[in-house]
Amino acid sequence: xxxxxxxxxxxxxxxxxxxxxxxxxxxxxxxxxxxxxxxxxxxxxxxxxxxxxxxxxxxxxxxxxxxxxxxxxxxxxxxxxxxxxxxxxxxxxxxxxxxxxxxxxxxxxxxxxxxxxxxxxxxxxxxxxxxxx
Numbered sequence: 001x002x003x004x005x006x007x008x009x010x011x012x013x014x015x016x017x018x019x020x021x022x023x024x025x026x027x028x029x030x031x032x033x034x035x036x037x038x039x040x041x042x043x044x045x046x047x048x049x050x051x052x053x054x055x056x057x058x059x060x061x062x063x064x065x066x067x068x069x070x071x072x073x074x075x076x077x078x079x080x081x082x083x084x085x086x087x088x089x090x091x092x093x094x095x096x097x098x099x100x101x102x103x104x105x106x107x108x109x110x111x112x113x114x115x116x117x118x119x120x121x122x123x124x125x126x127x128x129x130x131x132x133x
Contacts (some may be wrong), residue, residue, distance in 0.1 A: 002121045010046035011078025014083040022107030025061035049073055050121045070098040074114045076096055
């Protein structure tokens, strides 16, 4: 996992419901925890673009529901700043479900745009992405 080359504002909180943008079978996931995040004691973890999260599947196929899966945030509504000064924000929040914590996506097709920071950090997701922003 590569470091992020932008000042990512963490726009999704612990417990947020996030739609998935792949064909893995999950439709809606809830953020349980954020991997690799260090916070102050008692502070709820939050996540932003490119973060690896642990999530539970709330809606989707019957075999996918109630499972705990790894996912990566690929879009967020809260704007973030890139190093060149440009501010980027998307219309919705979206995530991609992974097979394992190495970054291999479970689905084979991604719908909608994917942030450039995700493509730099997770090359396996960048391979199947249709559009990079």
